[in-house]
Amino acid sequence: MPTPSNQALYYATDHCFLGPMLAVWTENGLSSLKPFDSQSELKAHLVQQLSGERITPVDSARRKDLQRVLAAIENPGTPMPTLTLDLQGTSFQQEVWQAIREIPPGQTRTYTELARQLNKPKATRAVANACGANTIAVLIPCHRVVRSDGTPGGYRWGLARKKALLERETCPVSP
Template sequence: MPKDKGQPYHYGVMRRAIDAVDRLGPQATLDELAAELSMSPAHFQRLFSAWVGVSPKRYQQYLALGHARALLAARHTTLETAQAAGLSGPGRLHDLFLRWEAMSPGDYARGGGGLTIRWGMADSPFGPVLAMATEKGLCGLAFTSETGESEAMADLCARWPAATYVEDPQALAPAVAAAFAPRGPGPGPELHLIGGPFQIKVWEALLRIPAGQVTTYSDIARAVGNPRAVRAVGTAVGRNPISFLVPCHRALRRDGALGGYHWGLPVKRAMLAWEAARDEA
């Protein structure tokens, strides 16, 4: 698999590196981390930096448990401001360069009846990912390193039980590659958001959070016009089927704690660190 910056790096190596950072702590040296992965320090640093764009030592700082609080203090996006600044719209999203379309409430109520959903497994910077798409675009991205492939498959299929599912990873490969490619001026993958009306509103709010920044569940509740619905917002965030592209990982608790993450908190931590590092690289 390519090791160039901007391309998915072999997740097994990165996951072992993350585990080593967590186990050895922020004071671990490059030599100690490299030894954990049975690599020379120079080789480990070169491969690691190619994946994330910063050194292992710098990445340790992003993975620290206190990083979420610091991120919230320094890069807290107020969604009302983002909307007023024109960072969202019904067509192209200026931050992620996505085009999306929401399923009608009637279609959603029919449980995906009449839809053909193609699916397949792929690699990503955050581990194996289960991808799903309709003819209108990606409708599911589930990271399976924590939950397992069968559980992720059952989770997504249960959301649209009346749909027809066809395994076709090759058809999904271009969209998955675009999902994790560096941001640029060209069009990215199209999304087909399949959910209830309130869920769609919450996911629209998530799409207004720029990469490398975060917001809070209470901010999202205000942005969707229901400031008291923090708990309902949290549920809708957790039900987001298109992880990473609809960036539910950028939603934190008011105190800066990570909160939950449907596909596992280690994946959420890795996403926040990866984005923050690339934003400064």
């Protein structure tokens, strides 16, 4: 997660059906939300990836924000809270992420459809790469972006998680 080395980071951990979750905020907003396969993997990530950063546990307001996000993940009928995000990416990536945030739960778009929507019909691969660069699971719902043939395609946090999220949102997924 690219941040200036002098910038304070705040973190919280919790758990949902996706596994142990780590949320990291900068002063500007949520910059990372990611699931892990185990609590030990999450702790190792904190030590290895963030040990050189100024990182401290979050305040109660941010912890409540994480709990509201996880409640919405667990219960797809619950609206996802609107949080301030600190998105680190190119202008094209941010454009893709904004378009993805507009895909309603229960619906999918193909990488090709998103490229066309952005008036860049030849940028299908770049759209897929932007999905892969997303650091904020579920709030930027890259799991709703699928291949042209309807199959799930890739997912930064694992294909099983992508399929599980789509199933919870009642999207039909090809094998």
